[in-house]
Amino acid sequence: MNWTGWTIERFLILFVAIAYLLIGVQVTMSHYRQNFHHKAMWAPVVASPIFTITGLMLAMARSEWLFTLFALLMWVAIVAGIGGFYYHFHGVRIRVGGWAPRNFLVGPPVIQPLLFSAVGALGLAAVYWG
Template sequence: MYWGVWSIERILILFTSVAFLAIGLQVTLFHYRQNFHQKVMWVPVILAPIIFIEGIAFSFYNAAWLRSLFVLLMCLGILSGLIGSYFHIRGVGIRVGGWALRNFLIGPPLTLPFMFTAMSVLGLIAVFWSAR
C-alpha cells in the first residue's frame, strides 16, 4: 500500500532514516579510530546503515512488514544506544585520571550513544503517531 501524502509522520520516518546514515558514519569513524577493540562496537556500525535502508524503503512503501521491521530496528537502536551509553561512561572512568574533565573531552563521546537512542525513539514516535 502506498502512502497517500507526505504527512508529518512519513517525513519524520524519512528524517530519522537519513539521520541514521549521518550518525552511522560518525560512529564508524570513532570506532575505527579505536580499532574496534570490543566486538560490541560493531553493533551500531552495522545497525545504522540497515536502519537507513529499511527506513528509506518504509518512507516510500507503506507495507505492514516494513512497519514491523522498522519498529524492531528502532527497538534495537534504543537498546544499542543504552548499551553504548554504559560503555562510553565506563570508558571515561577507566582512563588515567578517572572522571577528570580532560577525560570527558578526549575520551569516548558521551552524547553519541544518546543520539542513537534519541533518534530511535523519534522513529518509534513517528510510527505510532501515524497509527492513530
Template sequence: MWHGWPIERVLILFAGIAFALLAVQVTLFHSRQNFRHWAMWLPVIELPLFAVTAIVLSFYNAGWLRWVFALWMLMGVAGGVYGAYLHTVGVGQRVGGYGQSQNFLVGPPVILPLFMTALSALGLIALFWG
C-alpha cells in the same frame, strides 16, 4: 512530489537520513579505535540497516516493513543506552577517571550513543503516531 506527505512519513525519512549520517560518524570513531571491544561493531552494522529500512519505509509502506522498522528502533533504543553505559565506563578507565574533566572531552563521547537512542525513539514515535 512532497505535497500531501504526512509528518510521520517525513520524520521516518528524516530518521533514515540521520541514521545514515550517524553510521558514517560512528564507523569513523570506532575504526579509529581499532574496534577494541566487540560491541563497537554493533552500531556499525545496525545503523546502515536502520537507515535503509527507514528510507525504504518512507516510500513503501508495507505492514511487514513497519514491524521490521519497529524492531530495529527498539534495538536502537536499547543499543544506544548500552553504548552510553560503555562510553561512560570508558571515560572512567582513562588516566584520572571521572575526576579529570578532560576525559569527557577526549574520551569516548557519552552523548553520541544517546543520540542513537533519541533518533530511534523518534522513529518509534513517527511510526505509531497515526
C-alpha cells in the same frame, strides 16, 4: 518523486533514515580510529545501514511488515544506544584520572550513544503517534 500529501509520519521516518546514515558514518570513523578494540563497537556500525535502508524503504512504500520491522529496529536502536552509553561512560572512567572533566572531553563521547537512542525514539514516535 511527489512530496505533496506526505504525512508527518512519513517525513519523520525519512528524517530518521537519513540521520542513521549520517550517524553511521560518524560512528564508523570513530570506532575505526579505535581499531574496534571491543566487539560491541561493531553494533552501531552494522545496525546503522540496516536502519537507513529500512527507513528509506518504508518512507517510499508503506507496508505493514516494513512498519513492524522498522518499529522493532527502533527498539533495538534504543537498547543499543543505552548499552553504548554504558560502554562510553565506562571508557571515560578507566582513563587515567577517572571521571575528571578532561576525560569527558578527550575520551569516548558519552552523549553520542544517547543520540543513537534518541533518533530511535523519534522513529518510534513516527510509528506509534503518526
